[in-house]
Amino acid sequence: MSGRLPPRVDVAIIGGGFAGCATAWALRERGVRATILEREAELGRHASGRGAGLGRQLADDDETTALTVRGAAVLRERLGAHWTPTGGILAFDDLEQAGVYVERARRFRVPHELLVADAVRARWPMVDGLDLAAALFIPTDGVIDTRGLLHAYARETGLYVDAHVERITDGLVETARGHVDARVVVDATGAWSGPLIGFPPLDVRKRHLFVLEASPVSRTVPFLWHLGAHELYVRAAADGVLVSPCDRGATTASDQQPDTDAEVRLREHLTPASTTLASAGIVRRWACQRAFAADRRMRLGRDSTRPWLVHATALGGHGATASAAIGETVATEVLAALRDL
Numbered sequence: 148m149s150g151r152l153p154p155r156v157d158v159a160i161i162g163g164g165f166a167g168c169a170t171a172w173a174l175r176e177r178g179v180r181a182t183i184l185e186r187e188a189e190l191g192r193h194a195s196g197r198g199a200g201l202g203r204q205l206a207d208d209d210e211t212t213a214l215t216v217r218g219a220a221v222l223r224e225r226l227g228a229h230w231t232p233t234g235g236i237l238a239f240d241d242l243e244q245a246g247v248y249v250e251r252a253r254r255f256r257v258p259h260e261l262l263v264a265d266a267v268r269a270r271w272p273m274v275d276g277l278d279l280a281a282a283l284f285i286p287t288d289g290v291i292d293t294r295g296l297l298h299a300y301a302r303e304t305g306l307y308v309d310a311h312v313e314r315i316t317d318g319l320v321e322t323a324r325g326h327v328d329a330r331v332v333v334d335a336t337g338a339w340s341g342p343l344i345g346f347p348p349l350d351v352r353k354r355h356l357f358v359l360e361a362s363p364v365s366r367t368v369p370f371l372w373h374l375g376a377h378e379l380y381v382r383a384a385a386d387g388v389l390v391s392p393c394d395r396g397a398t399t400a401s402d403q404q405p406d407t408d409a410e411v412r413l414r415e416h417l418t419p420a421s422t423t424l425a426s427a428g429i430v431r432r433w434a435c436q437r438a439f440a441a442d443r444r445m446r447l448g449r450d451s452t453r454p455w456l457v458h459a460t461a462l463g464g465h466g467a468t469a470s471a472a473i474g475e476t477v478a479t480e481v482l483a484a485l486r487d488l
């Protein structure tokens with residue numbers, strides 16, 4: 148939205164990624180119109196617009212899995228235009244770890260089937276060298292159209308771009324485009340969260356994604372995520388096969404660019420798993436950042452000392468899948484803050 152910022156609002160959300168946009172969506176569903184202030188000229192310029200779009204429900208811990216399972220259910224049932232029901236394969240080089248995931252799938256009632264190694268190779272022949280001790284097929288996993296989903300969330304919201312928030316004091320939000328007095332402020336600034344609200348910076352990790360030349364793979368083939376010592380994932384893309392070597396180099400919040408040696412590291416990483424992909428040409432490459440709190444838990448909820456502040460940060464590597472559930476959780480906290488103020 149162009150023009151002057153509104154001088155007074157009930158809810159100002161800082162940041163137009165999945166955390167901010169899904170919160171605006173969930174508030175709208177509950178009858179509250181929020182205002183998003185985004186520094187860039189477009190939504191999802193950073194983590195949210197650069198992810199792999201895998202809708203993987205079984206995460207590494209129960210707390211995240213509760214959000215991804217709920218989030219994926221909302222995407223399938225209510226925002227299905229932005230979800231392709233591919234199913235997903237989780238593969239393991241360690242039987243014990245596979246058992247932990249089977250147990251988690253049972254606890255969260257996520258339908259799952261054990262796959263033999265040959266069945267995995269039949270679906271993904273181009274990664275036939277993977278070290279496979281066990282594999283699970285999750286039929287209700289899928290692939291997310293991340294850009295479309297972000298815009299669907301932000302629909303009918305007061306959205307202001309090019310609005311860099313420089314300071315927040317007691318609900319007074321100071322931006323490069325003027326001031327907004329908000330009853331409640333939601334911090335959804337992703338990897339930048341910290342200094343703006345007087346917290347230490349988050350732990351920011353850089354990850355690379357590549358689209359490699361390959362013979363066409365149907366867009367309905369399940370994605371494959373190998374949770375092994377040489378972690379990697381692959382999924383069909385319109386122009387090839389999307390691959391991530393699941394790297395996690397420490398970095399600081401910024402407009403992430405691919406490292407100069409990223410290709411060499413990709414080739415080394417892929418070689419044991421796939422001779423075909425390890426030598427395939429690169430169609431596109433990009434880098435992106437995942438942001439974590441020290442305890443690896445998403446930071447969702449009211450600030451302990453500032454009644455006007457609600458956190459929606461530290462989404463880590465599952466923020467797209469969990470987005471609707473994150474929005475619902477944060478919206479509930481925002482409504483409580485509005486009631487109390």
Ligand SMILES: Cc1cc2nc3c(=O)[nH]c(=O)nc-3n(C[C@H](O)[C@H](O)[C@H](O)COP(=O)(O)OP(=O)(O)OC[C@H]3O[C@@H](n4cnc5c(N)ncnc54)[C@H](O)[C@@H]3O)c2cc1C
Binds near residue numbers: 191196197199469
């Ligand atoms: C390589 C990679 C692959 C991924 N793949 C998947 C996947 O397959 N599935 C999945 O579920 N998740 C995936 N993720 C994780 C997911 O992308 C993130 O969890 C999610 O996008 C984080 O959203 P966010 O809103 O917290 O951050 P962001 O998208 O970074 O949004 C924060 C926004 O705040 C804005 N901002 C910051 N400071 C200010 C300020 N002072 N004033 C105004 N605006 C400000 C920024 O410009 C930005 O737009 C992946 C992440 C990476 C890096």
